[in-house]
Amino acid sequence: MTEFKCKEKLMRNIVLLATIALVSLLCTPIIVLGAPPTARNMSEEPSDTELLNATPIPPARRELVWLDPPKLEALAAQVKAAGGSIIAEYYDAADNYRREYKTTWDDIVWAKEVEKIVDIAYDAGRRGQYYKSIKYYKQALLLAPGSDLFLMSIGVAYVQVGEKERGIRFLEKAASISPNNSRIRRNLEVARGY
Structure with a gap:
């Protein structure tokens, strides 16, 4: 494999890993200890x-x-x-x-x-x-x-x-x-x- 092909393959793998990381980050629910059980619009003022x-x-x-x-x-x-x-x-x-x-x-x-x-x-x-x-x-x-x-x-x-x-x-x-x-x-x- 030529040096160019190795670099090209490495870049594809980096892009693939970054995409996987981004998708998993977006799909993972964020859990904050002590947070209310329901999501809320931050502009909505709680009682x-x-x-x-x-x-x-x-x-x-x-x-x-x-x-x-x-x-x-x-x-x-x-x-x-x-x-x-x-x-x-x-x-x-x-x-x-x-x-x-x-x-x-x-x-x-x-x-x-x-x-x-x-x-x-x-x-x-x-x-x-x-x-x-x-x-x-x-x-x-x-x-x-x-x-x-x-x-x-x-x-x-x-x-x-x-x-x-x-x-x-x-x-x-x-x-x-x-x-x-x-x-x-x-x-x-x-x-x-x-």
Whole structure:
């Protein structure tokens, strides 16, 4: 076989493998732990009841959504270097706790997808666009049901726009999921006194 024929055959095989990989990716259902059982249009806003009654994501994933982007990137590098899975230690100085959870590459990919939505929500809140912030935090809750952080953030935003009782419901739910989280407790206390 000539060198040209070898290269041509190699290119055909590469194209075939890429096609197979793409087809299998498109045909494989995406499963997100803790996601609602039914698919939803992300532009459709979920009801408060739906969000407040959702089964919370596992604690390991709850820890991931609290990580700042640089810490998530550092953890991603560790998971990748370890071959896709590590036992990660999570430490919160404010609440004085340490926990260890198995963290996989799938967890990292999921957290980065959630982070894309949360970045929009966070930026909107910082600019005082609270309704936009609420909308995007609610979308993040579709990917991370029962996330104490996002429930808290929605609650704070509702209080900021004058919907105190609605905000308190979200803050109370966040506090029931993570009763020892001082940041959530503090926000709930402030909302009740607002």
